[in-house]
Amino acid sequence: MIKNYLKIAWRNLIGNKSYSAINIGGLAMGMTIAMLIGLWIYDELSFNKYHTHYKHIARIMQQQTLDGQLNTGDNVPAPLFESLQTDFGKDFDRVVITSWLQQYTLTYKTSSFTRPGNFMSFGAAEMLSLQLLSGSALGLKDPATVLLSESVAKAIFRNADPVDKMIKINDDLDVKVVGVYKDIPYNSEFHELGFIAPFDLYTASTDWVKEAVKNRDWESSSFQIFVQLSKNRDSDMLSTKIRDLKLRKVDEAGRKFKPQIILVPMSRWHLYSEWLNGQNTTGRIDYVWLFGTIGIFVLLLACINFMNLSTARSQKRAREVGIRKAIGSVRMQLVSQFFSESFLVVFPAFLISLVLTWLLLPTFNEIAEKKMSFPWLSPVFWGWGLLFTLLTGFIAGSYPAFYLSSFQPIKALKGRWVSSGLRAALPRKVLLVIQFTVSITLIIGTVVVYKQILHAKDRATGYNRQGLVTMLVTNEGVHTHFDAVLDDLLKMGTVTSMAESAAPLTEVFSANVGFNWKAKDPGLQSEFATIGISHDFGKTVGWDFVAGRDFNKAFATDSAGFVINKAAAQFMGLGKKDLNDAIGETVTWDGRSFKIIGVIEDMVMESPYEPVRKSIFFIHPKGGRFITVRLNPSTRTSQALGQLETVFKKHSPDSPFNYKFVDQDYAAKFASEEKISSLAAVFTGLAIFISCLGLFGMASFMAEQRTKEVGIRKVLGASVISIWRLLCADFVVLIILSCLLATPAAWLIMDRWLEKYSYHTQVSWWIFALTSIGTLAIALTTVSFQAIKAALLNPVKSLRSE
Structure with missing residues (x-):
């Protein structure tokens, strides 16, 4: 019987090639999109699962009350590491304190490379379940050692064995390579980890770290701590247990911030990374x-195409159903027959979708910034693929199967089946409206996302990004000879100015408390971004002053001066009527007095979607690790970069020359939203194409059904335009109805989405108008092809059978 079903299904398939092509093509495209999205979702849900101890790893985080809000951050004080080990040793298998992932210069003989790495306490390699390719992680017990990732080891040593060879970190730390580990996969929090050096080395070589550890400084939160929970330990229970650890250690001033220590499981790091007033709200899970x-x-949408075209052809299948029922077929046999036709369409569509997914995956990876591979050898994938195909076949074939099998044999053989006329067309119209409602909603959503990106990009940043280049300096060479470097560059006409800073222009690395001023509320606990800079920083970046002046080397007192942004001035309540009144005001920082010498426009240094943080700029005694230059606009960029490298190599010959354009660095802040926008645009375009494919099939069928009507109208004098209008009218009404339904739905969805951004655009009326007009134009173009083709048909041929 199954063989008979498949034989009849095959005949119907090849007997209606155009409809079969539309069905298979539409389903293949829909299944391809679903498969790509499925792979993307799997990659997101499996993030960090590379690590064997995934279910037991947690990050220690700190919550403090600042400006009336409960702020959550992953920066914690150094003494917390020892307290967790000694007081809660039975609760944790491992406790690891680390520095922050940064770029370091790794030098071997005469070759230097800049790679990201971290200083971690012993046990990190085991906690992260690193796969050692050579050597042993036990070697990290010696402070003067390092573990390299496979790619970093290959870059430095090529094909030679790196174990037991000596390299330098930042030209001042001599370490021995004790092992090489396999690169951590891209879908891991630690995928950029190029090397691991002992935290003891970091402590011994960095004065401020040594002081923080030696003095058990609970106030300075400048480190990360990860823990591996012991078996049968619950993270929520342990969070409660360790919550007041810091509160019990700090003085009265520190207790005003109400610090709390919490555990956040690894399973929530990626998908639930956003916090609001102390609550872990959302993140990538959205x-x-x-x-x-x-x-x-x-x-x-693809399944709807199959349903519509199958039920539209019901007139041709009605007599077949009537004859089958008359000779004894029961309804379930007919249902099985129609499902076999559905599955015969779905399986080739699935095979085509596999090929399309495989071909499109590299491009999809590039757009989504992923490194997914097609799981050809995964039994789980093929199991889900089979289930996915069966489910798609069932959904696509369910309505046609139960609808066509419901015809009464007598009425069907007489040509008067159960549903006819308007009643027969209504389900198809409803499905078509659903198709275009979904497609229009997707279009509106994509436009709003793109508009939000443009809105943020147009935001005033408070400085001129054009021509700015930032370089990370990992040794003292350029800093020590700063004036000589600047003099060389000015003589060559390479730059117009140069400055140092403790953080790049597009980041804030440091935030501090302990500030007091004349009008401050004694009960207010506040935090300011603090950026250490050299004297010419404001001149180099192009500060926009609203009051006061810039730092000046001629004034020795400027070493005890502050330049603050408008957000800080307004928060402090200084210069309420005129910001010039803020100039000369005294601000104390941990007991030391500073004078405000200038107020600048707010600089967007972090997220362009959020309010600018209240910031304080001060003269850093060591300038900082970042050098920013403004290129001379009269010198070609390629020439200027070459001259920069020559001068920098002259004063720091062993360091690699790495640079970033500030405008490109700033543009990277839009990467996440732009990826979402690009993916949404691709999916939306394909959704519209699938909908139009179905519309084309429906228009083709309608034109075929009304061939004789069109012929009669032409004989009676109807024009091509009037016939075109007649055949398009029904579709136009359905598209307009879809627009009316999609508009409120899209507005509600996108208005809620925009609410998560403090700095956001509005959902404008023109988006709905433009989308509706565009969709109507696309739909009319799709229908018009068949309508005009029918209108131009010779009436003699149309009426020949009469």
Whole structure:
């Protein structure tokens, strides 16, 4: 019987090639999108699962009350490491304190490379379940050692064995390579970890770290701590247990911030990374739900095409059903027959989608910034693929199967089946409206996301990014000879100015408390971003002063001066009527007095979607590790970069020359939203294409059904335009109805999405108008092809059978 079902299904398939092509093509495209999204979701949900102890690893985080809000951060004090080890040793298998991932210069003989790495206490390699390719992580017990990732080892040593060879970190730390570990996969929090050096080495070589550890400084929160929970330990229970650890150690001033120590499991790091007033709210999980929903809807659109075209051809199948029922077929046999036709369409579509997914995956990876591979050898994938195909076949074939099998044999053989006329067309119209409602909603959503990105990009940043180049300096060479370097560059006409800073222009590395001023509320606990700079920093970046002046080397008192941004001045309540009144005001920082000498426009240094942090700039005695130069606009950029490298190599010959354009660094802040926008645009375009594919098939069928009507109208004098209008009218009404339904739905969804950004655009009316007009134009173009083709048909041929 199954063989008979498949034989009939095959005949119907090849007997209606155009409809079969539309069905298979539409389903293949829908399944491809669903498969790509499925791989993306799997990659997101499996983030960090590379680590064997995934379920037991947690990050120690700190919550403090600042400016009336409960702030959550992953920076913690150094003494917490020892307290967790000694007081809670039974609760944790491992406790690891680390520095922050940074770029370091690794030098071997005469070759230097800049790679990201970290200083971690012993046990980090075991906690992260690093796969050692050579050597042993036990070697890290010696402070003067290092573990290298496979790619870093290959870059430095090529094919030679790196174990037991000596390298330098930042030209001043001699370490021995004790092992090489396999590169951590891209979908891990630690995928950039190029090397691990002992935290004891970091302590011994860095004065401020040594002081923090030696003096048990609970106030300075400048480190990260990761823990591996013992078996049968619950993170929530342990969070409660360690919550007041810092509170019990700090003085009365520190207790005003109400510090709390909490544990955050690794399972929440990636998908739930956002915090609001102490609550772990959301994060990437929003995009998982978003793209999962899009994938389901796009696949549904393809299934609707199959349903519509199958039921539209019911007139041709009605007599077949009537004859089958008359000779004894029961309804379930007919249902099985129609499902076999559905599966015969779905399986080739699935095979095509596999090929398309494989071909599109590299491009998809590039857009989504992923490194996914096609799981050809995964039994789990093929199991899900089979289930996915069966489910798609069932959804696509369910309505046609139960609808066509419901015809009564007598009425069907007489040509008067159960549903006819408007009643028969209504389900198809509803499905078509659903298709375009979903597609229009996706278009509006994509436009709003893109508009939000443009809105943030147009935001005034408070400085001129054009022509600015930032370089990370990992040794003292350039800093020591700063004036000589600047003099060489000015003589060559390479730059117009140069400055140092403790952080790049697009980041804030340090925030501090302990500030007091005349009008401060004694009960207010506040935090300011603090950026250490050299004297010419403001001149180099192009500060926009609203009051006061810049730092000046001619004034020795400027070493005890502050330049603050407008956000800081307004928060302090200084210069309420005129910001010039803030100039000369005294601000104390940990007991030391500073005078405000200038107020600048707010600089966007962090997220362009959030309010600018209140910031204080001060003269750093060592300038900082970052050098920013403004290139001379009269010198070609390529020439200027070459001259920069020559001068920097002259004063620091062993250091690699690495640079970043500030405008490109700033543009990277939009990467996440731009990726989402690009993916949404691709999926939306394909959704519209699938919908139009179904619309084309429906228009083709309608034109075929009304061939004789068109012929009669032409004989009676109807023009091509009037016939075109007649055939398009129904579709136009359905598209307009789809626009009316999609508009409020899209507005509600996107308005809620925009609320998560403090700095956001508005959902403008023109988006809905433009989307509606565009969709109507696309739909009319799709329908018009068949409508005009029918209108131009010779009426003699149309009426020949009469």
